[in-house]
Amino acid sequence: MEIEYIKLPVIKQIEILNYGLFKDNWDYEFKKGLNLFVGGNRLGKTTTVYIILYGLIGIPRTDKSFFTDRVLTEKQSEDEKPSVRLLFDIGDNSIEIERDLSNSNIKYLSINGNLYEEDKSNIEETYLNELARLSGIPSIDDYKDLLAKLLIREEEGTHLLWAANDQIKILRLLFNYGEYASEIEELTKSVREANSEVRDQQYFRSKVRGRLDAIRTQKAKRLGELGQVDQQVLEEKLQDLVKESDQLRDSYEQVTKSIEGKEPYKKQYTQNVYGLSNEIDEVESEIMKIENEYFRSIYDDPKIQLAGHKLRHNRICMFCNQKISSAKAKDVLKDIEDLRKCPVCSSDIGKSSVVEMQADERGKLMNSLLDLRKKADEKIKEHSLNQNELDTIAKELVQLWEEKEALRRKIEETVFDIDDINLMLSKPEMERKQEEISHYDRDIQALEKEMDHWLEQINSAREKEGRASQELIAKSREFDSILQNIGSNFVAIFKKYVGDFFDHCELVIRRRSTPESRIGFDLFIPKLEGRERFYPSQVSKSEALFLDYAFRLSLCELYKQITGNEALLVIETSEGLFDMANAPILAENISNFFDISYLLIISNLGRPDFLKALVDKSREDMSDRVLNYFEIGRLSQVQANEKDRFDEQLRKILEH
């Protein structure tokens, strides 16, 4: 298969007009071999790199204002607007382009002598199409990557050697037929898309699974609740309840019977108590009557009262009203009280018949009183016994009534329970519950179906992903063989550029995967002192820079070797990082490229020894190969004061 290699631009000339950073317009013609742009800080070295990139593809390195902020300091007419003019070759084709720096408009375009000026609005598109056609790079992004990542390296640029994605892309663009890279990109993209499709569908399926799990849980819960739906269990429970209900009813009847049995006793004792109370009242009132009679008979003894009273207080006889002596009265009173003599006739009555009779009478009263008292006490005792019995029975009855009430409530509860179970056992109710469960089942079935659907989708997406991966792998393997072919050659070239910098350094091919694709690609990895360095952090900063320079130079040389095409390689060096011993070695290694192609080294005057070594290695006359920024730039006061010293230094460097 004949490979159509891409053609890189070889910039022949640059002209910068009306740009405020520089005090004058300037132009420079690039020569094969070493070209040197030298200057101090802030004089426009890095800007020059950006302007070259911008002039070629019209896409600013950073934001657009990078240029405009510096330019539009004063009013400028259309002709006075800042612009860059580039003259460059692509293969045998010569292109001249002028681009406005304040906007990205192309002001002038000539390809192989054909002037494009009729349709300004379309000119950008025309230019890019021609660029793609002539260079064999269909994508402007690829073109930009080639320029920015390989050919034009600014001071703070990235390491091509360790940026796996960039290295893959650049290698494929350089050493494969032109469409290969975009094919790989397409394939990678489709693998990525297939992969994300799989993920999406897995996500959807997981959502469905979530719903399915929820419904299954609900069903299980509901089934737990409807555990009693089991007819067998329900019927057993119903039987138990009926049995319990019967037992309760029996107990209820028994209690009712015992209440009925006890009620007559209660009635009887109540009657007894009332009857006895009345009897006691009667006896008591009888007693009172007799007591009254008894007490009266004592208080109302008329003989004693009347005779005694008159004699005691007035010493007067009750019959003749004659006053007698107090001694006589005392004696008489004594006799009366003792009831020995009649107060009237003084006859000796002793225990006379009257008194005897009274005593007899009282005795009788006393006897009947005592009898009645005895009777009353008996009645009271009986009353008390009856009352106790009544209290006991009343207490028992209260207990029985409470028991009866409790039983009644329990019976009511069982009746309700039985009704509930009967309702549950009735057909419509059972059907309703079955329906509820089957409703869940239907949902579950539908969701399961949906799950299956998503599984199919996932599987087909996986298949797609697999296919895309396979294709990608196949494609990448194609290149792997190419890489193997060029590999040994490349390693040899790389060794030349590494030179004496390391004791042992070589480049090895290792398979690495990129973040975008899980497919492994073969890539170059530096091996220092027996250890492979997969990351720039595994080497020192100067080593990393050195290896990266060598890698670029080697690539460009190999490119020329294979394709016969040349390119302008721009390197803004950071030689300040290198020590006194290593800076000349760096210069020497770079000088290997002088015979290969166009090389632009942009540097400051930080390390005159480095520049001196570079210049010394160039066998050409350097007088027209140097651009001095001190001549074109707007110098600060300090820089202006030192200009003579800078010039002197530069002159020394350039002396062969």
Add this chain to the structure above:
Amino acid sequence: MNNSVRYSNIRISEIGAINESLKRSNEILYLFSAANGLNWISLSKIGVQKCLYLAEILSPTKEVILAFLNFIYHHKGPYSKDIQNALDYLVSLDAIEIVSFTTVGINAYADYKITEAGISLVENLTLYPVEKEKLLWIQTVMKVVDAYKDCYGLNEKYRGVDRIIDLVYQEPTFKEIRLRQAKGEIIPFGAENKLTVELINFLKTIEQELPDKFDKNKYKLNLETILLSFFEYLYVEHLSESQSNA
């Protein structure tokens, strides 16, 4: 069998009223008989009221049933006009005689003592065992009153037995009414007089209530010790009240 059951079913008839009034006279005679037995010279109107009040209100101690008396909160403690009527009746019968009589303004002060005829009446009345029991009860109460009437700290304004006014003032049922200043209120007796009955019941069961304080080997609870405990309680209450008033 307690009072409330007995009384609740009795119809207050004319016979009943006469019976009550006769029994009241009997009890006054027993009071004077007991005072005579204690060699007291006489008993004043106030003394009769207070002693009978104590005998009546403490009657649940022995479960003896005395005649029904209506005591009210009078300006000198519990007072029953029935007692004064019965006293006048007994004087008219010459069973009680007036030893001295003075009037200060509208207030009449009189001292009484029992006569030979009165003593003879008591002898006859107490042939009836129910009455004998009442006499014994009143004699017991009077014995305790005799023991306390000369105690230190009782009101010096009164003489002899009248000084127990201070103790009557501490009697729980009356004290409750006194502290409410409910003059003219009828003092409840029997089952209604809960405070006094509670105290009496506590004193009766003191053996069970305070087993660690009461030495059964040294003391034996009888009617007199219960009464003495009760009076001791009244006396201590009086002393603490007069101390806090001072």
